[in-house]
């Protein structure tokens with residue numbers, strides 16, 4: 433069902449509770465763990481009609497939204513008031529705030545600003561029996577247990593969020609995006625540790641390997657250099673002088689660890705093009721194979737190179753193509769196995785390989 437109000441959600445959930453019918457919430461359906469699929473049947477509560485931005489409060493730097501609001505739409509609306517919503521999953525053009533809350537979504541810019549839980553102040557929630565409660569609120573601190581914190585990341589199992597209060601941040605004075613090109617993935621991994629080792633926390637630091645670059649170039653011509661081992665996308669932001677100084681340090685660290693070239697984009701259109709390419713990477717893999725299986729895991733940053741070598745070894749052992757595009761700054765790997773399920777036996781090999789990668 434497609435409710436339009438909290439009351440409608442509450443009445444349906446109460447009825448389902450009385451009749452012992454399972455209820456599954458659904459935002460935009462981009463979740464990668466299948467939480468929005470009603471595998472046991474029952475009622476699917478699809479929250480896409482509840483998509484109003486109810487309030488943008490500039491003085492208190494917060495917004496009140498309905499759960500179906502699309503992540504990027506909230507950010508755009510906040511920017512009209514000189515603010516922004518920081519968590520930016522790569523799916524931000526499609527995913528909903530309700531889904532972000534349930535999955536405690538991260539994204540490229542969460543390296544510096546933290547994931548969804550660090551930006552949600554409170555929620556109106558419809559519980560299993562249909563009752564409506566508030567967890568947290570507009571204040572930065574609330575007395576008692578942090579039930580807001582328990583709810584964020586609970587994958588839709590504790591109830592349905594029907595209103596969400598989020599923190600907004602001021603838009604930084606200056607932003608600079610660097611594109612470092614590397615001959616291989618190892619040197620780019622060393623650059624990541626070296627940059628963080630300087631005590632700098634960039635706003636974002638994303639790595640894209642050669643297979644992903646090939647796919648991206650099929651969709652967006654010339655956005656990255658072809659025939660390189662990997663690229664590292666690093667963004668710094670803050671006060672103008674601070675950004676300039678940090679940028680210099682990062683550029684030096686990239687060259688010291690073997691970068692072939694480091695370019696800087698300061699023009700908003702150029703930056704947007706780079707980020708669009710990065711955020712569209714999984715979609716672009718469709719130009720290499722009709723299916724993909726995404727493995728999602730976090731490893732200590734200093735062991736990225738070691739882990740990527742293992743990913744490569746496992747893929748080769750199963751005769752599979754793997755693409756890596758990931759949040760390097762916080763060691764969040766996304767080995768993505770591209771395959772064609774129509775080839776008999778392939779899906780089984782993919783599942784085995786994915787399992788082995790997660791075990792490592």
Ligand SMILES: Cc1cc2nc3c(=O)[nH]c(=O)nc-3n(C[C@H](O)[C@H](O)[C@H](O)COP(=O)(O)OP(=O)(O)OC[C@H]3O[C@@H](n4cnc5c(N)ncnc54)[C@H](O)[C@@H]3O)c2cc1C
Pocket residue numbers: 456457458459460461462463464466467468479499520521522523526527528529530531532533534535536537538539540587588589591592593594714715
């Ligand atoms: C190309 C691509 C890139 C992605 N990049 C990232 C990334 O960078 N970072 C990241 O963290 N994730 C990423 N994801 C995963 C996904 O987009 C996020 O988990 C997102 O938060 C899911 O939002 P959704 O609206 O699509 O939720 P859905 O898929 O509809 O639902 C996800 C879960 O949330 C529950 N749910 C939905 N709405 C509510 C609600 N109102 N109240 C309670 N529970 C609810 C559902 O029951 C389900 O369990 C990516 C996915 C894709 C396809």
